[in-house]
Amino acid sequence: MSKIPEIAAAVENGKVKLIEGLVQEALDAKDDPNDILNDGMIAAMGVVGAKFQANEIFVPEMLVAAKTMKKGVEILRPHLAGDSVGKHGQVVIGTVSGDLHDIGKNLVALMIESAGFEVIDLGVDVPAEKFVETIKANAGVKIAACSALLTTTMDSLKNTVKALIDAGLKNQVKIMVGGAPITQEFADEIGADAYTPDAGSAAVKAVALVS
Numbered sequence: 416m417s418k419i420p421e422i423a424a425a426v427e428n429g430k431v432k433l434i435e436g437l438v439q440e441a442l443d444a445k446d447d448p449n450d451i452l453n454d455g456m457i458a459a460m461g462v463v464g465a466k467f468q469a470n471e472i473f474v475p476e477m478l479v480a481a482k483t484m485k486k487g488v489e490i491l492r493p494h495l496a497g498d499s500v501g502k503h504g505q506v507v508i509g510t511v512s513g514d515l516h517d518i519g520k521n522l523v524a525l526m527i528e529s530a531g532f533e534v535i536d537l538g539v540d541v542p543a544e545k546f547v548e549t550i551k552a553n554a555g556v557k558i559a560a561c562s563a564l565l566t567t568t569m570d571s572l573k574n575t576v577k578a579l580i581d582a583g584l585k586n587q588v589k590i591m592v593g594g595a596p597i598t599q600e601f602a603d604e605i606g607a608d609a610y611t612p613d614a615g616s617a618a619v620k621a622v623a624l625v626s
Contacts, residue, residue: 417446419455422487426459429479431486438490448494452531456484456491460529464615474522477614481525501533503625504557507549507588509537511571516564519594519614523560526618532558543571543578550584557625559584560617561607563594572597573605580606589624593617 418441425434441451463480466472506527510520517539528534535553537545550556559579563572576590589608592601602610609624611617 417441418444419446419451422451422455423459423462426456426480426484426487427462429476429483431479431483434483434487435490438487442490442494448491452488452491452495456487457529457531460484460526460618464526464618467615468613474518478522478525481522481529484529485525501531501555503531503622505533505535505553505555506558506560506621507535507537507546507553507556508560508562509541509546510539510562510564510594511568511575512540512542513571514563514565514568515539516562516594519564520562522614523562523593523617526614527558527560527621530618530622532621541575543575546575547578547582547584550579550588551582554587556588558591558621559588560591560593560621562592563597565594566596569596569601576605576607591617591620591624 418437422437422441425437438451460480463477467477508520508524510516524534524536535549537549546559550559561572561575563569572592579590591609592607593611597610599610609620611620
């Protein structure tokens, strides 16, 4: 009998200590590694994201689920054809210049990685030029995800989006923005392709943008 439902339940419920053993058991039982990833772990993170959006779970539960998936993927990675972990391409993510907040950004990075992207995390206080340079240096980047958590760094977010557009990168990447003071209206005003209010919807939107 397939272990995939057990793996999905373990990710959804954040069973960090059990996941490695379950994934190994599934591999030993000849479950397809891509099915373990897609039907087990990525599907479970979709459920977690939906629960988070519905306020049924909160940031700590979401973080534990994402950590659980990450541990499972480490066991799975050598068995995946063509590295399905990055099957959707790369995402460059960072908190904009002048802003040192990283909890929201880290959560979005985990969720986007869980959805099947390779994440290049630039950290916090990232100058606009760093986003531009990183995208130019990595042809696989499909999305630039920029975060601002302070009203005082909204201008910095605006400047970052402008720098990406001015560098002619809109043909290569979609620009996603988010953070506590950011709204859909502000995202539209500065020329971003997408705004999401939380990490769960960010992962869903990222997949939609490249599909």
